[in-house]
Each structure stands twice: as structure tokens, then as C-alpha cells.
Amino acid sequence: MTAVVFDRPNEFAVRAVPTPRPAPGHVLVRVAASMVCATDRKILEGKFSGTTFPHVPGHEFSGEIVELGAGVAGPPLGTRVGVEVHVGCGSCDRCREGLYNLCLNYGKPETGHAHVGFTVAGGLAQYATVPAAALHVLPANVSLEEGAWTDNLGVALWALERGRLATGERVAVVGPGAIGLCAAQLARALGAAEVVLVGHGERLSRATKFADTIVEDAAPLFGTVDLVVEFAGTADAARDAIKLARRGGRVVLGGATGQGVELSGIDLSTIVRGHLDILGSVANPKRVSGRALTLLADGKIDVRSLTTHQFPLVRFADAWATFIERRDGAIRVMLCPQET
Ligand SMILES: [Zn+2]
Numbered sequence: 001m002t003a004v005v006f007d008r009p010n011e012f013a014v015r016a017v018p019t020p021r022p023a024p025g026h027v028l029v030r031v032a033a034s035m036v037c038a039t040d041r042k043i044l045e046g047k048f049s050g051t052t053f054p055h056v057p058g059h060e061f062s063g064e065i066v067e068l069g070a071g072v073a074g075p076p077l078g079t080r081v082g083v084e085v086h087v088g089c090g091s092c093d094r095c096r097e098g099l100y101n102l103c104l105n106y107g108k109p110e111t112g113h114a115h116v117g118f119t120v121a122g123g124l125a126q127y128a129t130v131p132a133a134a135l136h137v138l139p140a141n142v143s144l145e146e147g148a149w150t151d152n153l154g155v156a157l158w159a160l161e162r163g164r165l166a167t168g169e170r171v172a173v174v175g176p177g178a179i180g181l182c183a184a185q186l187a188r189a190l191g192a193a194e195v196v197l198v199g200h201g202e203r204l205s206r207a208t209k210f211a212d213t214i215v216e217d218a219a220p221l222f223g224t225v226d227l228v229v230e231f232a233g234t235a236d237a238a239r240d241a242i243k244l245a246r247r248g249g250r251v252v253l254g255g256a257t258g259q260g261v262e263l264s265g266i267d268l269s270t271i272v273r274g275h276l277d278i279l280g281s282v283a284n285p286k287r288v289s290g291r292a293l294t295l296l297a298d299g300k301i302d303v304r305s306l307t308t309h310q311f312p313l314v315r316f317a318d319a320w321a322t323f324i325e326r327r328d329g330a331i332r333v334m335l336c337p338q339e340t
């Protein structure tokens with residue numbers, strides 16, 4: 001099969017590799033749609049310690065089940081599925097709390113843990129083997145292209161669930177990237193009265209229909225927002241997020257998933273006297289992606305207009321440049337491994 005291979009830090013190729021066979025508990029997925037994201041860049045640069053080279057990346061993908069490994073009873077062959085990225089061991093203390101995104105056996109495949117596209121091979125390939133526990137059956141009216149958003153939608157929805165979004169609230173989303181724009185739409189779908197989007201750059205022009213208010217300067221809105229979710233990953237964004245919250249409000253920080261971003265410039269009384277709940281959020285557990293797919297099936301979320309570019313897998317180099325350079329306001333770039 002053809003796959004993208006990260007051979008060593010900062011070096012990749014698209015080439016023929018052996019088609020994988022599903023191990024016990026796994027299924028083989030013929031990948032239909034697969035996207036690249038900023039964490040793939042961290043992996044390629046060698047900044048993700050859980051990845052060993054050579055590595056087949058790809059963690060935002062969908063496809064059809066074409067083979068079941070030993071011990072897997074279903075779903076049946078031909079089922080269209082989206083893939084969730086985190087699979088816990090199932091038996092550690094965090095997994096038993098349902099927080100398998102925080103599995104204590106991270107990176108130990110012998111325990112059953114997998115971080116698809118990170119610690120094990122992913123879906124920037126014509127075929128991928130994934131644990132059956134990673135699968136979400138796509139609703140009938142969700143296309144395979146939309147299904148590639150399974151994990152992004154789960155990440156965004158979990159941040160809102162962490163923040164206990166209540167109907168009628170004012171919600172701010174800091175960061176107009178793919179996950180931020182999913183969060184803005186999900187907030188509306190879950191009954192937010194007003195959604196404010198905070199960010200900069202050309203991508204904002206694509207965001208107008210996903211928010212009631214779009215601002216580049218958050219300062220006039222400081223202290224007015226019930227729930228703030230942040231998916232920008234910078235210290236400036238985190239500062240804005242905390243200052244946006246009203247007294248007694250909630251702030252969910254989800255952007256800075258890598259090490260090295262330090263926060264300063266916040267008067268601690270903003271948090272203490274502000275009586276704020278400040279929460280971190282990484283990835284998503286508890287079948288959140290499946291719940292997000294039901295909102296997608298209900299037509300409440302538009303991911304098509306977030307998929308700004310599409311390429312056959314063999315043109316990965318062009319796709320990668322388009323994404324990394326944010327050419328033409330790129331939000332998500334999709335690779336189609338079955339196209340030539
Ligand atoms: Zn991603």
C-alpha cells in the first residue's frame with residue numbers, strides 16, 4: 001500500500017510499505033479521508049517523545065472496515081467508521097474512571113494502550129489497523145469526509161463538557177483554528193445564546209457564520225463571558241481567556257498541548273476573587289466523539305466548509321505545504337488515499 005512515512009525528524013516520503021494485518025482486538029480500515037493537523041508537525045519535528053521513527057502518521061481519519069482481527073465480533077465488514085485517537089489500557093485507575101485519554105500506561109502497547117497516529121501507525125495511508133475500541137460507526141447521513149472530523153469534534157465537545165456549558169450562556173472561543181471553529185459550532189448546537197470568536201488572521205474570514213461576534217481585540221469583553229474555551233495554544237490566548245471570564249465563570253484551556261508555553265501577566269486576584277473555574281483539557285474520553293457525531297448527523301455542525309483543501313495521498317508534499325504555510329486560509333487539508 002501507499003503511505004506517508006516520517007523517516008526521521010524533518011524528513012518524510014510517500015512510498016509503498018507492507019499493508020498491515022489486524023492484530024487481535026484490532027480491525028483493518030481502508031482509509032477514505034485523512035487530515036493533517038498541527039500536532040503532525042510536532043511529530044515530524046521530533047518533538048513528540050512517544051513517537052519512534054520511521055512512523056506512519058495520521059490521526060484524523062475515516063474509512064471502511066475491511067478485515068476483523070481475532071476476537072473482534074464487529075462491526076461488520078464494510079461498516080463506515082471514524083477513528084478516535086486515544087485508546088486506554090482499560091484497567092489502570094484513570095481508565096477505570098473513564099479518563100482513558102489520561103491512561104497511566106501511555107505508550108505501552110503491550111497493555112492495550114494506543115495513541116493512534118502517535119505511538120502506533122496512523123491513517124495517512126491506504127490502510128490502517130486500529131483497536132476496535134477506537135471505532136465510531138458513522139451515522140448513515142454522515143459522509144466519510146465528514147467522518148474524518150470524529151476526533152476533532154470530540155476534542156472540542158469535551159472542552160465544552162468540561163466547562164459545563166448551560167443553555168443560554170455567552171460563550172467565547174479563543175483561537176479560530178479547526179478545533180476552535182468546531183467548538184464555536186458545538187456551543188451553538190448545545191444552546192449557547194451568544195458565541196464570541198477571538199482570533200487573528202485570514203482564517204477569521206471563514207469563521208463569520210460560526211459565531212455571533214468576531215473580535216481581534218478581546219479587551220472590551222473582559223469580565224463578561226460565562227464560559228471561555230481556548231484552542232490557540234499561546235500565552236496571550238490563555239491570558240485573554242482568563243480575563244474574558246465573568247466573576248464565577250469557567251475557563252477551559254485546551255491549546256497548549258506541548259511543553260514550553262509559560263503564563264505570566266495574570267493578577268491572581270482575577271482568578272481568586274473572580275471565583276473562576278480554570279480547567280485544562282486534553283483530547284477526549286468517555287465516548288465524547290460519538291456524541292459529537294450525533295450532532296453532526298443532526299445537521300447542527302458544518303465541517304465541510306472547514307475542510308478547505310483536498311489532495312490525493314500521493315500529493316502529500318503539496319498538502320503539507322498548503323497546511324503549514326496556511327495557504328489560502330487553509331484550516332484543514334484532507335488527503336484521499338484511494339485516489340490516484
Ligand atoms: Zn489533530
Ligand SMILES: [Zn+2]
Nearest residue numbers: 089092095103
Ligand atoms: Zn489505562
